[in-house]
Amino acid sequence: DTGVSQNPRHKITKRGQNVTFRCDPISEHNRLYWYRQTLGQGPEFLTYFQNEAQLEKSRLLSDRFSAERPKGSFSTLEIQRTEQGDSAMYLCASSSTAPDGLLNTDTQYFGPGTRLTVL
Amino acid sequence: AQKVTQAQTEISVVEKEDVTLDCVYETRDTTYYLFWYKQPPSGELVFLIRRNSFDEQNEISGRYSWNFQKSTSSFNFTITASQVVDSAVYFCALSERGFGNEKLTFGTGTRLTIIP
Numbered sequence: 001d002t003g004v005s006q007n008p009r010h011k012i013t014k015r016g017q018n019v020t021f022r023c024d025p026i027s028e029h030n031r032l033y034w035y036r037q038t039l040g041q042g043p044e045f046l047t048y049f050q051n052e053a054q055l056e057k058s059r060l061l062s063d064r065f066s067a068e069r070p071k072g073s074f075s076t077l078e079i080q081r082t083e084q085g086d087s088a089m090y091l092c093a094s095s096s097t098a099p100d101g102l103l104n105t106d107t108q109y110f111g112p113g114t115r116l117t118v119l
Numbered sequence: 120a121q122k123v124t125q126a127q128t129e130i131s132v133v134e135k136e137d138v139t140l141d142c143v144y145e146t147r148d149t150t151y152y153l154f155w156y157k158q159p160p161s162g163e164l165v166f167l168i169r170r171n172s173f174d175e176q177n178e179i180s181g182r183y184s185w186n187f188q189k190s191t192s193s194f195n196f197t198i199t200a201s202q203v204v205d206s207a208v209y210f211c212a213l214s215e216r217g218f219g220n221e222k223l224t225f226g227t228g229t230r231l232t233i234i235p
Contacts, residue, residue: 031221033222033223035223040227040228041227041228042123042210042212042225042226042227042228043164043210043223043225044225045222045223045224048222056222089162091164093164095221106152106214106221107154107166107169108166108221108223109166110156110163110164110165110166111163112161112162112163113162113163115162
């Protein structure tokens with residue numbers, strides 16, 4: 001496995017611009033998560049896909065945010081009309097649901113993140 | 120709602136000392152997972168351990184050990200004979216066994232500095 005990859009690693013943009021981030025999960029992982037991490041805090045859940053279906057969104061995900069996973073492989077996270085408060089590290093994680101008796105094995109493996117700075 | 124508390128914001132110890140990072144969690148579920156992740160200066164979260172709520176056995180992996188106590192809702196992490204490479208931010212996280220979504224709730228992290 002090559003691990004979870006994210007692009008770009010850094011993005012600087014001006015307030016009001018749109019940005020898009022990409023996440024490539026570990027191959028054959030059917031679940032993909034997006035988190036946001038601000039300085040001095042732990043990651044906060046944003047949204048989650050199982051295959052191509054987006055199954056849950058956090059309240060943190062305003063209508064300016066949209067995420068897709070069109071073919072159940074890579075995912076994109078788009079932020080429209082960026083605000084300074086959107087400055088953060090955006091983390092992607094993937095996992096595999098492999099039945100293991102009564103419990104699913106579902107450990108999330110994280111990518112290196114995309115650091116967004118909104119000027 | 121689930122919650123994870125890491126009361127220690129920053130810890131500094133001299134190399135080769137032992138150090139314990141505390142984690143206290145809250146959940147209404149009887150089935151859940153607890154995790155520890157390490158975030159070195161490079162920024163990538165590195166998975167260290169996962170423990171399910173039915174398994175209270177302590178675990179040891181090299182210099183790392185974990186103490187899970189359901190009675191006190193704690194999942195503490197000990198590093199013995201610390202090394203400079205252990206310097207990082209460590210996060211404890213909780214995942215409830217919902218209906219297919221194992222989203223993680225993280226604590227605010229403990230920044231560990233190992234002084235050579």
